[in-house]
Amino acid sequence: MILNTMRKLSLIQLKENQKAKVLEISGGKGLQHRMMSMGIYPGGEITKLSHFALRGPVTVRVGRSVLALGHGVAAKIIIEIE
């Protein structure tokens, strides 16, 4: 059980070039809709590309597109490492 919760991270904690599976988007409905329509959805794969210092944005690859997310939004994406 403990091991299971250990593997749950937010996108912020993921390392660069690491791949993960999206578990949930812990935000309001509007944010969830927006994320989902751009390709970030529970069950989908996500790869972190880079992370800018001082609570800067995070860039990720989902499918064939590259997205840039503000620090606050990235923190709301809960992921699971295989």
Added chain:
Amino acid sequence: MIDKIFLLGNPNVGKSVVFSRLTGVHVISSNYPGTTVEVSKGYLTIGEEKIEVVDLPGTYSLESTSKAEEVVVSLLKEYPKDKSVVINILDATNLERNLFLTLQLIEEGFSVIVCLNMCDDATHRGVHINVEELENLLGVPVISTCAVTGVGIKLLKERIRQAHPNPKNKLTHEARWQEIGKIVETVQRLTHRHHTLREILEDASLKPLSGLLISCVIVYVSFKIVRFLGELLINRIFDPLFFNIYQPVLERLSTALGQKGFIHHLLIGELINGKIDFKQSLGVLTTAPYIEFAMVLPYIVSFYFMLSLLEDIGYLPRLAILLDNLLHRLGLHGYAIIPVLLGFGCNVPGILSTRVLESKRERFIASTLISIGVPCVPLQAMIFGLLGNFGGFYVGGVYLVLFSVVIILGVVLNRVLAGYSPELLIEIPPYRFPPLLILGKKLYFRIKGFLVEAAPIVLLGVLAINLLLYYRLFDFVTGVFAPVIQGLFGLPKEAVVALVIGFLRKDVAVGMLMPLALSAKQLFIAVTLLAMSFPCIATFVVLLKELGLKYLIKATLIMIAVSMVVGSILNFVILR
């Protein structure tokens, strides 16, 4: 009967290029999400029928999250479905994400025809899509196109009539993604390729260190190119034209008019040492065209050349990532850099493009900061032309003052205004290298737009000023404002005229300062005030349209207050 065609798709899939191909109406297209923030209309003739075609801003889904998307959804839902066709444009290099909107459209019962755009780029990137299979699975016509070169557009036109509704059960978002997964697996084949230089550069601009380095190089080189090209045009083309060909003609006209009198005053202006001086004579035929064509136009050409190139390559969104942190402190997020950059060309498109931002709060902050701290090309060209004579130190100083004002005011607004600003959430497009023809066309339309809008106002403006000066009608205004201008800002009272004219056009306003023989300090304060105080009338109208009267008044009060404070500080403290 169909009487409307909507062009719909994700941001940055080339809707505007398809629109231009279908209707022959030119609209600006670039390589970043959110180029189109307004609805454009045109007509397509099929057989004997003329059907209206509507180019819509891009949207990821039928649930709107920004003002531009709101427009799309409401337009689409208001129009009867049986009378319209939706051409859903997809980026073939990114089928999976694009299909989300497609499935939504089909589920909602729209008559959809799918236009699989950017097929050439897809092939380059090793993406192969089985178009017939996709058509079978979706149950609506699918046509592959490359709108930039025009491939497939004819077929698209022929098959528009075949679009038909094919309503399906509405899926949840997760279920829709699963469905998409299945479709993509069936129709798409990826061939593995080695990393190209383009992809290496794409990745490098996303990493903090290399990204910063690349941006420094790009900004520096762009600035150099804009200056070099602008000066080249002035020294090699426009100045010789004016001095060697145009001036002798005017001198003869001046002699014919007897070198003085009412008409001479209007057309030629004042003679300086018995000769026409393009910078000081202030006539409708002398200074007006010189300002517009020899001082401003060259920089319009060079600035828009560079901006268009960066837009089409797809570099601008990468700048947004780097600046996200800084802009957050101003209550904005990184993508606000797009309106700011457009604002450096002309504040009008800059403020219009604040529609890419999600909240009213952000749009208010961005519009106010642009009107105060982002000088347009005509103003900048004049600042360089005039203040540059005193040395680059002064020119740099103006930018430094404006930049500081933007930062301070932004931080204050972010603290004072209620609410919070949303976070950055954008797609970063791949680099693309547009055919030169497309780039040239865009440049042509931007220059034409400038000439059509600016030239008449400048000519009439100078005419009006000359009439007012001739009949001494400015004296009253000058008298009223003189204490402020002289007391607070240390400017001669004639500078009032220039500040008032600034409301009409900034370049003419700076032109009005030329005959006043101001000191470097006075000129510095005057152009800084011109940049910060009231925007020109065109910008004012757009502000009213975009923000509404209440916020326009707020923005205006901020502008007046900031100008007073900064003008006085410059006069009494910094440049003492």
